[in-house]
Amino acid sequence: MTTSRIAWIAGASSGVGAECARRLARAGMGVALSARRAERLEELAEELRAEGAAVSTVPLDVQHSTSIAQAHERVVRELGPVTDLVAAAGLNAPERHWRDQSMAMFESVIATNLTGVAQLIDQVLPGMRSAGTGTITAVSSFAAWRHSPHAGVAYSASKSALKPLVEMLNTHEQAHGIRACHLCPGDIDTDFLDQRPEVPDAHARSRMLQADDVARAVEFVHTAPARVCVDELVLSPVQGADPLAP
Numbered sequence: 001m002t003t004s005r006i007a008w009i010a011g012a013s014s015g016v017g018a019e020c021a022r023r024l025a026r027a028g029m030g031v032a033l034s035a036r037r038a039e040r041l042e043e044l045a046e047e048l049r050a051e052g053a054a055v056s057t058v059p060l061d062v063q064h065s066t067s068i069a070q071a072h073e074r075v076v077r078e079l080g081p082v083t084d085l086v087a088a089a090g091l092n093a094p095e096r097h098w099r100d101q102s103m104a105m106f107e108s109v110i111a112t113n114l115t116g117v118a119q120l121i122d123q124v125l126p127g128m129r130s131a132g133t134g135t136i137t138a139v140s141s142f143a144a145w146r147h148s149p150h151a152g153v154a155y156s157a158s159k160s161a162l163k164p165l166v167e168m169l170n171t172h173e174q175a176h177g178i179r180a181c182h183l184c185p186g187d188i189d190t191d192f193l194d195q196r197p198e199v200p201d202a203h204a205r206s207r208m209l210q211a212d213d214v215a216r217a218v219e220f221v222h223t224a225p226a227r228v229c230v231d232e233l234v235l236s237p238v239q240g241a242d243p244l245a246p
C-alpha cells in the first residue's frame, strides 16, 4: 500500500493506542507503533500487515528523551516523515490522595503524561513544519476538563497541563499547517483501570467507553479536512442513572 500519511502512535501496545493504530491504518495511513512492550507491538503489526498496512514497530520509553529521539529517527527512516502523531501513552498510580502519593511516583506520572507528550511533539514538529502539514492528538482525560477528585494529584495535574500545551501548539504552529487536539475521554474499559485503588468489575466496565469509541474520535480528528482544527473533544459514557433521582 502506498501511503502519503504516516501516523506515529505512542501507547500502541494496548487500549486506546492500539485501536487508534487499527483505525488509522484502515484509513490508509502507514503506522509506527510505539510503547515498551515490544511483543505486543509485533502482534498488532502482524495483524495490520495482513490487512495490507505499512507498519513499523518502534519500542520506546516515553520517560526518556533519548529513547523518544531514537525511536523518531527509526520511524522516519523506515516509513518516512511523521504527518500524524497520537500521544496515548499514559500512567497513573493507585495512590490518589496527597497523603499517600510519593514524590517519586509524582515525577514518574508527570514524566509520562506531560513531559513525554511534549518530547514526542518536539520530535515531529520540524518535519511537520517542513511539510507544511501535521495533525497531533494528545490523549488527555476528562479529569483535565472537570475536576475529578478520584483521579489523583499527579494524574490530574499532568493531564490538565495538556490543555495549554495544545493551545500553545495551535497558536504557534497553525501557520505551518499544524493542528492539535486536546482529547478528554472519561472512563474507558482498558487495562488502565488496573491502576485504580479499586479495580472496576465487569458490570462497571460494560457501562464505560470502549477503546474503539475513543479511536473513532481520533480518526475523526485526523481525517478532517486540513482547514479544520478540532481544538478539544470531550467524550464521556452515557450515565445509566439520574444522579439527582431520590
Ligand SMILES: NC(=O)c1ccc[n+]([C@@H]2O[C@H](COP(=O)([O-])OP(=O)(O)OC[C@H]3O[C@@H](n4cnc5c(N)ncnc54)[C@H](OP(=O)(O)O)[C@@H]3O)[C@@H](O)[C@H]2O)c1
Residues within 6 Å of the ligand: 010, 011, 012, 013, 014, 015, 016, 017, 034, 035, 036, 037, 038, 040, 060, 061, 062, 063, 087, 088, 089, 090, 091, 112, 139, 140, 141, 142, 184, 185, 186, 187, 188, 189, 190, 191, 192, 193, 211
Ligand atoms: N482508561 C481510562 O479510563 C482512561 C480515561 C481517560 C484517559 N485515559 C488515557 O488514555 C490513554 C491510553 O490509556 P488506555 O486507557 O488505553 O490504557 P492502557 O491500555 O493501559 O494503555 C496505556 C499505554 O501507555 C503505554 N505506556 C505507559 N507508560 C509508557 C512509557 N513509559 N513509555 C511508553 N509507553 C508507555 C503502555 O504501553 P507499555 O506498557 O507497553 O509501555 C500502553 O500502551 C492514557 O494516556 C490514559 O491516561 C484513560
